[in-house]
Amino acid sequence: MKIVALAGGVGGAKLAHGLAQVLPPEDLTVIVNTGDDFEHYGLYICPDLDTVCYTLAGLANPDTGWGRVDETWTVIENASLLGGPDWFRLGDKDLGTHLERTRRLKEGDSLSNITRDFCIAWGIKLTVLPMSDQPVRTMVETDEGELAFQEYFVNRRCEPKVKGFRFDNVDKAKPAPGAKEAIQTADAIVICPSNPWVSIDPILKVISLTPNPLPPGDVRRDKGIPIVAVSPIVGGQAVKGPAAKMYSELGIEPSAFAVAKHYAGLGNGFILDQIDSQLTKSVRGLNMQICVTNTLMKSHDDRKLLASDILDFIGEVV
Amino acid sequence: MKIVALAGGVGGAKLAHGLAQVLPPEDLTVIVNTGDDFEHYGLYICPDLDTVCYTLAGLANPDTGWGRVDETWTVIENASLLGGPDWFRLGDKDLGTHLERTRRLKEGDSLSNITRDFCIAWGIKLTVLPMSDQPVRTMVETDEGELAFQEYFVNRRCEPKVKGFRFDNVDKAKPAPGAKEAIQTADAIVICPSNPWVSIDPILKVISLTPNPLPPGDVRRDKGIPIVAVSPIVGGQAVKGPAAKMYSELGIEPSAFAVAKHYAGLGNGFILDQIDSQLTKSVRGLNMQICVTNTLMKSHDDRKLLASDILDFIGEVV
Numbered sequence: 001m002k003i004v005a006l007a008g009g010v011g012g013a014k015l016a017h018g019l020a021q022v023l024p025p026e027d028l029t030v031i032v033n034t035g036d037d038f039e040h041y042g043l044y045i046c047p048d049l050d051t052v053c054y055t056l057a058g059l060a061n062p063d064t065g066w067g068r069v070d071e072t073w074t075v076i077e078n079a080s081l082l083g084g085p086d087w088f089r090l091g092d093k094d095l096g097t098h099l100e101r102t103r104r105l106k107e108g109d110s111l112s113n114i115t116r117d118f119c120i121a122w123g124i125k126l127t128v129l130p131m132s133d134q135p136v137r138t139m140v141e142t143d144e145g146e147l148a149f150q151e152y153f154v155n156r157r158c159e160p161k162v163k164g165f166r167f168d169n170v171d172k173a174k175p176a177p178g179a180k181e182a183i184q185t186a187d188a189i190v191i192c193p194s195n196p197w198v199s200i201d202p203i204l205k206v207i208s209l210t211p212n213p214l215p216p217g218d219v220r221r222d223k224g225i226p227i228v229a230v231s232p233i234v235g236g237q238a239v240k241g242p243a244a245k246m247y248s249e250l251g252i253e254p255s256a257f258a259v260a261k262h263y264a265g266l267g268n269g270f271i272l273d274q275i276d277s278q279l280t281k282s283v284r285g286l287n288m289q290i291c292v293t294n295t296l297m298k299s300h301d302d303r304k305l306l307a308s309d310i311l312d313f314i315g316e317v318v
Numbered sequence: 319m320k321i322v323a324l325a326g327g328v329g330g331a332k333l334a335h336g337l338a339q340v341l342p343p344e345d346l347t348v349i350v351n352t353g354d355d356f357e358h359y360g361l362y363i364c365p366d367l368d369t370v371c372y373t374l375a376g377l378a379n380p381d382t383g384w385g386r387v388d389e390t391w392t393v394i395e396n397a398s399l400l401g402g403p404d405w406f407r408l409g410d411k412d413l414g415t416h417l418e419r420t421r422r423l424k425e426g427d428s429l430s431n432i433t434r435d436f437c438i439a440w441g442i443k444l445t446v447l448p449m450s451d452q453p454v455r456t457m458v459e460t461d462e463g464e465l466a467f468q469e470y471f472v473n474r475r476c477e478p479k480v481k482g483f484r485f486d487n488v489d490k491a492k493p494a495p496g497a498k499e500a501i502q503t504a505d506a507i508v509i510c511p512s513n514p515w516v517s518i519d520p521i522l523k524v525i526s527l528t529p530n531p532l533p534p535g536d537v538r539r540d541k542g543i544p545i546v547a548v549s550p551i552v553g554g555q556a557v558k559g560p561a562a563k564m565y566s567e568l569g570i571e572p573s574a575f576a577v578a579k580h581y582a583g584l585g586n587g588f589i590l591d592q593i594d595s596q597l598t599k600s601v602r603g604l605n606m607q608i609c610v611t612n613t614l615m616k617s618h619d620d621r622k623l624l625a626s627d628i629l630d631f632i633g634e635v636v
């Protein structure tokens with residue numbers, strides 16, 4: 001079964017890692033949000049892409065979910081002594097990634113080529129794609145004005161109140177080479193438990209995902225393929241990050257149901273955590289089939305179990 | 319006695335450090351070559367400026383003369399694992415400097431402002447100036463074509479045969495703010511034992527140093543101020559670096575005399591190492607006064623002793 005997973009940062013990375021444990025690498029493509037990429041200290045930084053790759057490679061910091069394990073902080077400490085900003089924690093191992101990516105981008109190479117080569121170097125056998133080789137910038141409209149995503153997310157710790165989102169350059173960005181093809185040959189698409197507003201929406205816009213992403217002539221086209229989403233909001237709270245806060249500030253009660261509604265019309269399957277089983281009926285009302293399971297991925301085994309449940313569920317989604 | 323020192327990398331840094339030990343900080347300005355600055359991994363790197371500052375701040379690696387003491391190499395090792403070039407050894411502490419300098423340059427700040435603030439942060443009280451805020455690029459014309467300086471110097475280990483030098487953008491580069499003023503109020507100029515071709519010549523060209531750098535109306539103008547040079551070639555060999563090799567390849571026998579001839583017409587004082595005392599007469603023939611002393615600066619005390627000898631000599635130069 002060929003799967004395309006759409007992923008943002010930590011939650012997406014964990015589920016991608018789970019899927020990698022239950023699928024042969026040639027059957028899994030992970031398309032990663034690059035809307036929160038930014039330039040800092042002259043370096044091109046891709047937080048979600050790096051979190052996904054570090055997690056898949058077993059290089060991620062298990063405590064934070066982002067950054068590298070056994071990291072040191074010599075560079076940023078020395079830059080900080082000179083007055084440099086330290087609100088975005090750049091570790092020394094992590095900086096090796098940013099330096100080499102920046103070097104190759106400046107030479108004119110594409111982010112997808114670079115990501116492919118980094119995956120090879122890190123021993124990642126499945127395909128990881130940035131959503132696009134063209135920069136897309138997620139801008140957060142807040143009560144304090146429009147903020148670049150990392151400025152809002154890290155520097156301002158999600159404190160300003162959200163009024164909306166804008167994806168700068170999204171109209172000009174093309175899906176990364178291989179993304180459309182992966183979708184068109186996929187047996188199912190998994191929307192990982194990442195932030196719907198700022199992690200998944202940018203990907204959906206760039207790859208123009210429709211409820212039936214198969215090309216004309218594909219024998220499966222009449223039926224469409226399963227598109228199943230995992231809720232990043234469990235028990236009314238975000239597992240990590242500002243998703244619930246964003247829903248509230250946008251006037252929507254944060255819940256797995258709100259997430260399901262976000263994907264209604266696109267997704268035909270939805271994975272609810274056991275805590276939210278009472279929402280089954282409401283989500284079914286959105287014309288989605290339901291799988292209730294444990295989605296919290298606290299351990300490596302949890303990731304694999306959730307991935308396994310999702311594959312079983314995909315077999316049932318009509 | 320107000321002194322302006324012109325300096326390249328290691329040799330210049332050592333003498334600047336010696337001068338800093340015998341002069342009050344307000345009486346010493348060091349103007350540093352930036353012709354070998356370059357961009358690497360998207361970062362703006364100033365090898366000579368950093369070597370001078372690290373040396374003055376007591377942060378330099380005492381074994382190499384460049385880079386930082388107690389350095390680690392995590393970033394470059396990780397970039398190298400991804401296929402990144404490691405011919406230019408970027409240490410982690412050193413990278414803190416490059417990141418913050420690059421960040422501020424990208425914000426539109428000037429190299430001289432940045433250098434001033436870095437000096438404050440590192441506890442350097444004297445004035446260190448880059449020769450210019452505009453980039454000048456030393457290009458080495460070789461039998462294998464024209465090479466950017468660091469490409470020739472570090473990556474190719476000075477192996478290609480030198481045919482000449484070109485200083486890209488030197489006509490458009492202005493002396494850094496304060497450089498002209500420091501020269502016009504100086505009681506003497508010291509040309510440090512740096513490479514005449516690639517460390518001192520770029521500075522001389524940018525600051526348009528003349529044998530009499532005083533402005534019209536200055537009471538000292540008739541006489542001119544002492545301009546004294548220390549030979550980086552001792553006993554026919556370069557103390558460090560490719561200076562002797564360059565002289566040979568340009569068809570000039572490498573010697574302290576060749577260096578003196580290089581500065582003839584500009585300098586009126588020359589410091590010879592004891593090893594080269596037999597050259598005293600020949601150099602005098604170039605219309606220069608001579609000081610013979612130990613110039614090798616193997617210890618910290620040597621730096622201070624040489625600086626002290628130079629100040630005494632300056633008092634004698636007419």
